[in-house]
Amino acid sequence: MEIILAIITGVLYASGIYMILRRSMVKFILGIILLGNGVNLLIFTLGRITKGEPPIIDSAEKVLEGVYADPIPQALILTAIVISFGLQAFAIILVKRAYKVLKTDDLDQLNTTDEDS
Amino acid sequence: MTNDIIILPLVVHLFFSILLMFFWNKVNFQKVVSIVGNALALCVAIWAFIHVYNNGTQIVESGNWSAPFGIVFVGDMLAVTLVLLTAIAGFAVSVFSTISVIKARLRFGYFSVFHFLLLGLNGAFLTGDIFNLYVWFEIIIISSFVLISIGGEKNQLEGAVKYFALNFFASMIFLTALGVLYGLVGTLNMADISLKIAEVENTTLIDISAVLFLVGFGIKSAIFPLYFWLPASYHTPPSAVSAIFAGLLTKVGVYALIRVFTLIYVGSSFLTTLLLSMAIMTIFSGGVGAIIQNNIKKVFMYFIICHIGFMIGGLALFTEVAMAGVIFYLIHDIIIKTNLFLISGLIYRIKTTTNMKKLGGLYANYPKLSLLMAIPLFSLVGIPPLSGYWPKISLILASFNAEEYWFFGALIFGSLITLIVIGKLWAEVFWKDQPKINFPKKFIYFDQLRLGQKFTFVFPVAFLTFVTLYIGFGAEHIQQLSQRIATELMNNEMYINAVLKR
Numbered sequence: 001m002e003i004i005l006a007i008i009t010g011v012l013y014a015s016g017i018y019m020i021l022r023r024s025m026v027k028f029i030l031g032i033i034l035l036g037n038g039v040n041l042l043i044f045t046l047g048r049i050t051k052g053e054p055p056i057i058d059s060a061e062k063v064l065e066g067v068y069a070d071p072i073p074q075a076l077i078l079t080a081i082v083i084s085f086g087l088q089a090f091a092i093i094l095v096k097r098a099y100k101v102l103k104t105d106d107l108d109q110l111n112t113t114d115e116d117s
Numbered sequence: 118m119t120n121d122i123i124i125l126p127l128v129v130h131l132f133f134s135i136l137l138m139f140f141w142n143k144v145n146f147q148k149v150v151s152i153v154g155n156a157l158a159l160c161v162a163i164w165a166f167i168h169v170y171n172n173g174t175q176i177v178e179s180g181n182w183s184a185p186f187g188i189v190f191v192g193d194m195l196a197v198t199l200v201l202l203t204a205i206a207g208f209a210v211s212v213f214s215t216i217s218v219i220k221a222r223l224r225f226g227y228f229s230v231f232h233f234l235l236l237g238l239n240g241a242f243l244t245g246d247i248f249n250l251y252v253w254f255e256i257i258i259i260s261s262f263v264l265i266s267i268g269g270e271k272n273q274l275e276g277a278v279k280y281f282a283l284n285f286f287a288s289m290i291f292l293t294a295l296g297v298l299y300g301l302v303g304t305l306n307m308a309d310i311s312l313k314i315a316e317v318e319n320t321t322l323i324d325i326s327a328v329l330f331l332v333g334f335g336i337k338s339a340i341f342p343l344y345f346w347l348p349a350s351y352h353t354p355p356s357a358v359s360a361i362f363a364g365l366l367t368k369v370g371v372y373a374l375i376r377v378f379t380l381i382y383v384g385s386s387f388l389t390t391l392l393l394s395m396a397i398m399t400i401f402s403g404g405v406g407a408i409i410q411n412n413i414k415k416v417f418m419y420f421i422i423c424h425i426g427f428m429i430g431g432l433a434l435f436t437e438v439a440m441a442g443v444i445f446y447l448i449h450d451i452i453i454k455t456n457l458f459l460i461s462g463l464i465y466r467i468k469t470t471t472n473m474k475k476l477g478g479l480y481a482n483y484p485k486l487s488l489l490m491a492i493p494l495f496s497l498v499g500i501p502p503l504s505g506y507w508p509k510i511s512l513i514l515a516s517f518n519a520e521e522y523w524f525f526g527a528l529i530f531g532s533l534i535t536l537i538v539i540g541k542l543w544a545e546v547f548w549k550d551q552p553k554i555n556f557p558k559k560f561i562y563f564d565q566l567r568l569g570q571k572f573t574f575v576f577p578v579a580f581l582t583f584v585t586l587y588i589g590f591g592a593e594h595i596q597q598l599s600q601r602i603a604t605e606l607m608n609n610e611m612y613i614n615a616v617l618k619r
Contacts, residue, residue: 020286025278032285039292046300073299076248080292083255087285090262094281097266098274112272113279113349 005045012038023107025095032091036084040077047073122165123175123192126200126239129158134232144223148215151228155208158235162197162204169197174605174615176245184617185309191245191616194602195444199242199372202448205584206364206455207235209577214357216566216573217462222268222355230267234260234361241369245616247298248305250373251291254337258284261366264358265350276353283346287336294329297322298381308616311380311609327382331391334377338370340429341398344422348406351421352414356462359414363421364455368447371428375443378432379606380613389433396430397527399423404534413464413471413546416538417457420497423531424450430524431512438518440603442511445595449496449504449588456493456581463490463574464546467563469556473542478551486575487547489582494543496585498536504589507596 012034019031050069057064099105133154140146169175174193178184192200211231218227237256244250261284266277299305301322302313317323336343347367351359382388403423410416428450431443465471467483480487492503499505509532516525563571588595605611613619 020282028282032289035286035289039289039296042293043296043299046296048300070303072305076295076299079248079252083252087255087259090259091281091285094262094266094274094277097269098278101269101271101274110275110278113276113353 001049002045005041005049009038009041009045012041024105025099025107026105028107029088029091029095032084033088036080036088040080043073043076043080121177122161122168123197123243124177124190125161126158126165126204127236127243129154129161130232130236130239133158134229134236137229137232138226141226142224144220147223147228151211151231152208152215154232155204155211155235159204159208162201165192166197166201169194174612176616185304185306188249189245189306189616190243191308191612192243193612193615194598194605195372195375196242198444198448198598198602199368199451200239202451203235203238203242203365205581206361206451207231209455209459209581210357210361210364212573212580213360213459213462213577216570217466218355218357219268225267227264227267230260230263231361234264238365238369242372245307246305247295247307247310251288251295254291254369254373255288257366257369258288261362265354265362268354270353273353276350279346280350283336283343287333290329290336291333294326294333297326297329301326306616307376307380308613311383311613312617314381323382324385324387327377327385327388328391330377330382331374331388334370334373335395336370338367338374338429339399339422339425341395341402341426344399344403344425347422348415348418351418352412356414356458356465360455360458360462363417363458364451367421367425368451371425371447374429375432375606379435379440380609383609384435389435392429392433393521393524396426396433397523399426399429400527400531401426404531404538407538408534408541411473413473413476413542414458414461416473416542417454417461420457420535420538421454423535424454427508427512427528427531430527431515434515434519434521434524435607436515436519437600437603437607438511439515440606441596441599442508442515444599444602444606445508445511448595448599449508449585452581452584452588453493453497453504456578456585457497459578459581460490460493463563463578466561466566466574469560469562470554473545475552475554476546477549480547481550489575489579491543491547492582493578493585494539496589498539499532502589504585504592506589507592508599511599 016031016035016038019027019034047070050067053068055064055068055071102110133150137147137150169192174191177190179188234257237253237260240253241250241257244253262277262281265280266274298310301317302310304310304313314323332343339347351362400423403419403426407416407419407423410419428443428446431439461471468476470476496503496505499509509528513525513528516528
């Protein structure tokens with residue numbers, strides 16, 4: 001299971017970074033979405049995958065014994081998903097506005113900020 | 118109650134940012150509320166600073182979960198000092214925003230978002246949990262995206278796209294680093310990580326996560342190969358927004374680097390060499406960039422980059438003297454960089470431009486204002502009694518003792534180039550005669566403003582200049598404070614013991 005997840009994570013990172021390096025702004029947004037999913041999957045995998053062992057303490061005992069699934073990575077991923085969701089929504093609107101004003105989608109054309117004014 | 122005082126700066130900003138949302142269209146009322154809020158935050162920050170100064174590191178455990186399990190807020194000397202500086206800069210900028218930012222921009226919730234930005238900054242300085250640090254970073258960047266794109270002018274949107282792209286990418290790298298680190302140590306509390314990372318055998322993975330942190334924070338703090346988003350975006354929003362970005366956003370990256378490399382990754386020789394060479398290149402490229410620019414806002418932007426190198430290099434030397442220099446420089450830099458962009462906003466209001474070729478004759482027409490602006494400019498260079506001089510003694514001494522002559526040379530080069538560029542700027546903007554250009558008619562010039570409106574432009578500059586003068590002439594106090602913070606940072610078991618209550 002871990003090996004499959006590791007490969008998927010790698011593919012998501014690679015495709016995300018490839019998309020970010022493209023010149024189009026829309027492809028950039030697709031890139032950050034893929035990269036965000038890759039990061040979430042990475043945290044999930046690094047938190048050790050344990051099947052069918054919920055971290056619930058029996059009423060008879062005081063502490064958890066043996067192997068149990070770590071709940072923290074899931075909490076981290078949930079937070080990261082919510083944050084990156086908000087940022088992606090912002091990015092889409094920003095790119096749409098920028099496209100309307102600048103009349104181009106090509107990142108090579110974006111050089112008015114470097115002009116001497 | 119007195120133990121919880123370190124989270125009060127967060128509560129104040131959260132309260133005011135939510136309160137301001139209820140008065141969405143009442144811009145004039147928002148201005149008053151925002152200034153009151155920032156004044157209150159300044160008082161609270163001073164109170165928290167004095168409390169921590171007298172009683173040592175304070176911690177607050179959220180929800181009463183004890184340290185390695187719950188999220189803790191840690192108010193050590195470094196954190197509360199930065200909270201105090203944030204409050205000073207935030208107060209000055211909120212006064213400056215009232216007239217200098219046009220109403221069309223203020224109507225889109227400018228002040229509310231501004232308070233969220235300050236909330237995020239305070240949270241990032243105070244938190245003791247590394248994932249919580251990520252969340253505060255996200256709050257900072259989301260607020261800064263809104264502030265940079267409010268108004269929607271052409272070059273502003275273009276700057277926003279560039280700024281967004283690299284900061285979002287930096288956050289992703291930071292999150293990756295965090296995931297790798299959690300996989301290695303299984304905890305998120307920074308003090309706990311510091312203890313457990315010594316037991317990890319796989320040093321390659323530790324180095325990989327350290328480099329990922331370096332890249333993530335490096336993009337945010339604009340060090341050498343990663344700074345190109347900064348000159349493309351910081352001059353596009355109004356000067357008030359640029360001021361708060363210049364003063365605090367890159368410095369929060371420097372703070373995160375200081376925290377991570379004094380607490381978690383201590384004393385790896387590979388990283389030290391990497392940081393030092395990046396610092397030298399940062400000073401060099403920032404200084405050379407500043408010399409060729411004609412727009413004063415762009416000159417100041419390259420100075421931000423140049424002077425980040427001073428702090429990163431001091432961090433890489435990792436001796437107590439160097440650390441004291443870094444902290445002193447950080448204190449000096451936050452105030453001075455905020456002030457420089459406020460000054461550029463004031464010059465824009467007087468002359469409708471910030472291009473050096475079109476400017477001139479400021480000293481002949483406004484001698485008193487020119488004198489006021491001269492103090493921060495010469496403090497930046499570090500003319501001896503002023504504030505930029507003192508941290509450079511510590512940094513140069515430390516680099517000489519550590520026999521890092523390249524960094525020693527870079528420090529001298531950085532100071533010299535700052536002097537040259539400020540000299541050029543002074544000659545072009547203040548002494549040269551006004552060149553004949555057509556001033557636009559449809560513009561509210563500084564002279565046409567009412568006295569109260571003029572006051573909102575001059576007061577923040579004068580206030581920050583006063584703070585700079587205090588840092589310069591009261592250097593003994595600041596040096597003592599810096600040395601105390603440096604001692605705390607170099608002996609990180611003090612931090613760990615305070616957090617884990619051992």
